[in-house]
Amino acid sequence: MIFISLPGKAQTEDAITEDILIEIDELIVDETISKAGRDFYEIFFTQWVWPKTDESFTIYIKERPARANSTQVQIFVNDLLVFESFLQPKYEDLILLSNYTTSLLRNHILTYEDVLQQLQGADMSGTGIY
Numbered sequence: 395m396i397f398i399s400l401p402g403k404a405q406t407e408d409a410i411t412e413d414i415l416i417e418i419d420e421l422i423v424d425e426t427i428s429k430a431g432r433d434f435y436e437i438f439f440t441q442w443v444w445p446k447t448d449e450s451f452t453i454y455i456k457e458r459p460a461r462a463n464s465t466q467v468q469i470f471v472n473d474l475l476v477f478e479s480f481l482q483p484k485y486e487d488l489i490l491l492s493n494y495t496t497s498l499l500r501n502h503i504l505t506y507e508d509v510l511q512q513l514q515g516a517d518m519s520g521t522g523i524y
Contacts, residue, residue, distance in 0.1 A: 419450040430483045431457035437492040
């Protein structure tokens with residue numbers, strides 16, 4: 395979230411309610427370091443369509459060096475590691491990997507809401523007595 399302060403106002407706890415709150419939803423963050431990683435990010439970004447949900451999600455595409463000349467891509471959704479794989483420099487392989495990850499992440503986001511609803515249900519609350 396980003397807070398934007400109104401000019402000329404003193405910043406107290408009461409004045410925070412007067413601030414304008416801007417929330418950025420549906421953000422994909424690129425933290426790649428190689429050409430293959432950047433190509434993967436661009437392919438993923440063009441293929442990705444945000445599912446209609448009530449929750450806000452941020453996707454982080456991170457890349458880290460691996461053995462020899464290879465790199466490993468990691469995809470996080472709201473700081474939760476969802477996917478990890480080695481990157482192949484062939485463009486066709488990057489397209490296939492991006493196709494797989496878009497469907498995997500879409501499924502993760504949609505089932506995430508279902509799991510949260512199930513965990514907050516009445517049958518999941520207990521008495522606290524063992």
